[in-house]
Amino acid sequence: MSGPSLVLVVFVGVLVACGVTLLLERSLTRILLGIILLGNGVNLLILLGGRSGAPPVVGAAPTAEMSDVLPQAMVLTAIVITFGLTAFLLAVSYRSWYLTGDDEVPDDIEDRQVVRLAERNEAPTTDLGGEGSGGDPEQVDPGLARRRDRGAEGPG
């Protein structure tokens, strides 16, 4: 019937803080580690919400001294979900590394287009047919670049 121990509370804080810091990184592997830490921190936090005490087995202790089972049930579900998401993210970062040789999360396409236009001091227009992007290693969709080049050189 006591409150949560301070050690556990501090531990949750440290886990979440580390998780958030890692989430701010660019590399998917670090983001993944961040999500694992954050997920574990949050799962522990749920556990803190319930009463601690004797094992919740009928006959083992008086009902009033038993720990709260509901957070334990919830935390089991949450652990499974975190596990599944971690596995998926791991697969995504592996796939990203396999396809491109790194697992960095890039800026979005539109951002980069705006930056490029700003560098060349051009205004975006709807009929900008032949915007050369073939020499741009950052171009995400190679199909798009190819189509664009075709547009720039005329048909055929």
Place this chain on the structure above:
Amino acid sequence: MSRLVPLPVVVPLLGAALTLLLAAWPRAQRAVSVTCLAATLAVAVALLVQTYRQGPIVAEVGGWPAPVGIVLVADQLAALMLVVSAAVTLCVLLYSIGQRQWETGTTATPVAIFHPTYLVLTAGVTNAFLAGDLFNLFVGFEILLAASFVLITLGGTETRIRTGSTYVVVNVLSSMTFLTAVGLVYAATGTVNMAQLASRLDALPDGVRLSLQLMLLVAFGVKAAVFPLSAWLPDSYPTAPAPVTAVFAGLLTKVGVYAIIRTETLLFPDGRVAGLLMVVAGLTMLIGILGAVAQSDMKRLFSFTLVSHIGYMIFGVALSTVAGLSGSIFYVVHHITIQTTLFLVAGLVEVRAGSTDLRRIGGLSRVAPLIGVLFFVSAMNLAGIPPFSGFLGKLGLFQAGVAVGGVLPAVLVAAGALTSLLTLYVASRVWNVAFWRAPRLDTREPTVRLPALMVGATVALVVLGLTLTVVAGPIFDVTADAAADLLDRTPYVRAVYPEGTP
């Protein structure tokens, strides 16, 4: 009647298992998925009729009584959302079957996992609508998110992996926020059952309650793509296959909006964040639509209009009057249908013209008049031209805003009108460039014959959108009734606890 309530979750899940087993027989797989979603639609309609007549229906899962066990609650709001989402998912499924048939031989995307994942997504959405406790709502969100992760990275191409990773990380983060909020709610009140929370949260100190409310709002705001939290959406949606983008745009953000409506009315009815919600709603509308003005690709453009029009729904929630909520619910129904239709039309344009980039296509109204008609009707509907349902929804919200009075609602009504005009501008720009200038296609093949099933499914959704206009009166009756029940809170609580809240 309560036996019907779990079916919208169970049927698609069983279907998912079955389609996974039938992976080697595409024809059987298709038949199973279509049957499952049609059955879900039928059950949803039955639930809507029943809830309209008799009030909320509750099912206790596994026979465990409410505070300990999980309850599924179908009230009018949930049933209405179920009907619309089931109808839309069915149409999109038919469309995707049509697209698969067309794509056969041209691409090597793994078809086998599409149907199971799609059905799991549907089960997640319906579970979120029916959830009677916060933790089950979280589980519903996770089911639909996990399925959406698979769908958005379908095929595992470089583009989809890169945009998909942003989507995955942002949504996992919002889920963590949600889970933290659930944990703290349990720590503060000792329950996660929403009907029980309704009374227990009222007893909490103001500061605690406000922080719980804000945490939940942040979590749902990310999913609903409300302005400061919306940047992930236009970047990750357009790269997915057309039917996937369509169903994401139509449903997933609306599940977030539904969760906001549910928590703001049932759990935190005092309207302490109404001002904040209104400011956020206005910014969502304006910044979203300004983003759309700047775009030159149809899919990206529609993603921005999607973000923008979420603002209308949040505006209705912020008003927290019967008229405001009713308008908001009607707008959700309208927007699910229309936004899905627009993305399906964009998919048709891609098939016919080889691209959705406005810089590369033109004159489609001459080349493909049917696509032109489909686009025109839904775009005008989105922009809110009378007599379409978009106009009726906006009118309902504006009337509710004016009825509340005050400076902020008036500003919001003005922002809404401006957004509507800018949407019209965006829609007519797409029309002028893609449909009206000299024909210009981005494909080598002279004529691509559009698969009948794709066109048929799109036509069905356009017709559904038009039906919303015709039967707007009865639908407004249902939404007004649902809104009154939501604000009253007692019908929901009494349905879960007939003998009083423990």
